[in-house]
Amino acid sequence: MPSIRSQTYEERSVKHKNAAAKALLQTMARKSTNLCLSIDVTSKESLLRITDAVGPSICLLKTHIDIVEDFDQDLIERLQKLAQVHDFLIFEDRKFADIGNTVTHQYGSGPFKIASWAHITNAHVIPGPGIIAGLARVGVPLGRGLLLLAEMSGAGTLARGEYTQESLRMARTSRKSEAEKDFVVGFIAMGRIEEGGSQNQEDADEDFLILTPGVGLDVKGDALGQQYRTPDQVILESGCDVIIVGRGIYASNDVAEMQRQAERYKAAGWNAYLERIGRKT
Amino acid sequence: MPSIRSQTYEERSVKHKNAAAKALLQTMARKSTNLCLSIDVTSKESLLRITDAVGPSICLLKTHIDIVEDFDQDLIERLQKLAQVHDFLIFEDRKFADIGNTVTHQYGSGPFKIASWAHITNAHVIPGPGIIAGLARVGVPLGRGLLLLAEMSGAGTLARGEYTQESLRMARTSRKSEAEKDFVVGFIAMGRIEEGGSQNQEDADEDFLILTPGVGLDVKGDALGQQYRTPDQVILESGCDVIIVGRGIYASNDVAEMQRQAERYKAAGWNAYLERIGRKT
Numbered sequence: 402m403p404s405i406r407s408q409t410y411e412e413r414s415v416k417h418k419n420a421a422a423k424a425l426l427q428t429m430a431r432k433s434t435n436l437c438l439s440i441d442v443t444s445k446e447s448l449l450r451i452t453d454a455v456g457p458s459i460c461l462l463k464t465h466i467d468i469v470e471d472f473d474q475d476l477i478e479r480l481q482k483l484a485q486v487h488d489f490l491i492f493e494d495r496k497f498a499d500i501g502n503t504v505t506h507q508y509g510s511g512p513f514k515i516a517s518w519a520h521i522t523n524a525h526v527i528p529g530p531g532i533i534a535g536l537a538r539v540g541v542p543l544g545r546g547l548l549l550l551a552e553m554s555g556a557g558t559l560a561r562g563e564y565t566q567e568s569l570r571m572a573r574t575s576r577k578s579e580a581e582k583d584f585v586v587g588f589i590a591m592g593r594i595e596e597g598g599s600q601n602q603e604d605a606d607e608d609f610l611i612l613t614p615g616v617g618l619d620v621k622g623d624a625l626g627q628q629y630r631t632p633d634q635v636i637l638e639s640g641c642d643v644i645i646v647g648r649g650i651y652a653s654n655d656v657a658e659m660q661r662q663a664e665r666y667k668a669a670g671w672n673a674y675l676e677r678i679g680r681k682t
Numbered sequence: 683m684p685s686i687r688s689q690t691y692e693e694r695s696v697k698h699k700n701a702a703a704k705a706l707l708q709t710m711a712r713k714s715t716n717l718c719l720s721i722d723v724t725s726k727e728s729l730l731r732i733t734d735a736v737g738p739s740i741c742l743l744k745t746h747i748d749i750v751e752d753f754d755q756d757l758i759e760r761l762q763k764l765a766q767v768h769d770f771l772i773f774e775d776r777k778f779a780d781i782g783n784t785v786t787h788q789y790g791s792g793p794f795k796i797a798s799w800a801h802i803t804n805a806h807v808i809p810g811p812g813i814i815a816g817l818a819r820v821g822v823p824l825g826r827g828l829l830l831l832a833e834m835s836g837a838g839t840l841a842r843g844e845y846t847q848e849s850l851r852m853a854r855t856s857r858k859s860e861a862e863k864d865f866v867v868g869f870i871a872m873g874r875i876e877e878g879g880s881q882n883q884e885d886a887d888e889d890f891l892i893l894t895p896g897v898g899l900d901v902k903g904d905a906l907g908q909q910y911r912t913p914d915q916v917i918l919e920s921g922c923d924v925i926i927v928g929r930g931i932y933a934s935n936d937v938a939e940m941q942r943q944a945e946r947y948k949a950a951g952w953n954a955y956l957e958r959i960g961r962k963t
Contacts, residue, residue: 469792
């Protein structure tokens with residue numbers, strides 16, 4: 402079996418059993434994009450305006466729904482409509498981080514009802530495997546996918562080394578659980594954390610999506626410790642699957658400029674991918 | 683200087699410079715309670731009903747505001763009123779876990795505006811020190827207090843050992859920062875994590891509040907990995923300051939029974955504290 406790095410998104414979509422992961426890989430192949438827009442704005446109008454502008458360039462929209470001042474159900478419905486029109490999936494970057502019983506409520510209930518509209522969400526492994534069990538109760542029946550935070554992009558993060566390996570072990574254990582099977586679809590990480598180390602025979606056909614934040618073409622960092630790498634470093638060198646880009650795309654308020662930046666990141670990410678799979682023209 | 687374990691809550695309240703920590707310690711001394719009610723219900727009416735019933739027995743109410751289906755501004759106002767009437771503080775158990783720029787928005791903005799009403803909140807240290815900086819921007823001007831999650835109560839948690847020590851180092855570094863000074867008031871932990879180890883001379887007068895979840899008098903655990911200890915184990919043996927109790931108090935829907943359970947936990951926690959400071963009658 403060729404390594405994940407040399408397989409196409411399309412080939413991988415055929416094998417993935419999780420509905421959200423399969424749809425994401427299909428979308429990436431269909432639209433020729435591995436770009437995820439990270440949208441951190443606090444007004445509904447701004448969120449919808451940027452999403453509508455950039456939607457054609459992305460495979461995935463990453464939201465922080467809890468920072469939107471005028472959140473309401475109408476926002477969700479319009480986001481879902483934009484996702485259909487522009488053909489992308491939605492990833493709520495909730496970073497669940499509580500015990501199982503609590504995250505069950507946080508994922509399925511409350512004003513946001515994240516599980517009802519977000520194809521993908523993510524969780525820290527710090528509380529232990531109960532967090533996956535708690536989220537799986539809600540997400541599995543809906544065909545949702547979960548990413549574990551194995552690494553982070555901020556300065557001084559503790560998500561490294563043994564912690565990262567522990568998140569990998571937790572993902573593999575979850576894959577073997579009947580109730581959680583296929584729910585963990587990958588990681589937030591800076592590289593292919595599953596490569597090397599002790600891979601069992603039964604893990605040989607595993608396929609984890611690696612989504613990577615902290616991607617920028619023009620800047621190196623911000624005042625609160627965020628650090629940036631280029632799409633080439635992330636997709637080609639580190640073998641990740643999706644680049645997550647935020648302020649680099651919508652820093653300007655001008656729609657044409659946003660679209661230009663989105664297309665620039667889309668092209669950079671896709672060219673790095675083509676080179677990785679040996680199809681660079 | 684006598685160890686924190688042998689000082690009274692009142693003595694400690696005098697020295698604490700953070701407004702929220704000072705108020706909490708004063709409330710504990712005034713009401714003779716180290717009981718925090720953890721309320722995990724999904725309806726506004728139920729949240730207010732339980733809080734009104736149990737309010738007289740507690741020093742602190744711990745909320746998960748994002749699981750309340752019919753959340754609105756009226757809920758916040760009524761909670762604040764109950765906090766005044768029954769004399770307790772509010773702790774939103776948000777478990778922030780993102781990079782600095784994101785948590786700034788999550789803490790101060792969005793539908794919940796947590797910083798505007800929660801005296802205390804908490805954060806994971808996994809993203810690195812930028813998370814404290816991001817929260818401090820919002821919380822310091824309001825006199826709010828932050829707890830770092832140094833340990834957790836679920837089975838298989840990764841918050842242990844070196845991770846716990848790293849959270850302690852981060853808290854101590856933050857105390858020395860001009861912008862964050864006094865903002866980190868303590869930890870969510872299973873014991874006095876600052877005891878032993880290498881304590882610098884300059885740390886000798888530090889006073890961290892230790893709030894401890896997973897406290898129960900009747901049960902040992904749940905299906906999702908939560909584990910329980912008694913108030914004696916937590917306050918007397920482990921030297922923690924506040925016991926966090928949830929379903930053990932409001933499992934019954936009957937107001938009189940909730941009040942009976944709350945008084946039972948209050949007495950158990952307070953007796954353990956009196957014995958610890960050598961004042962058991």
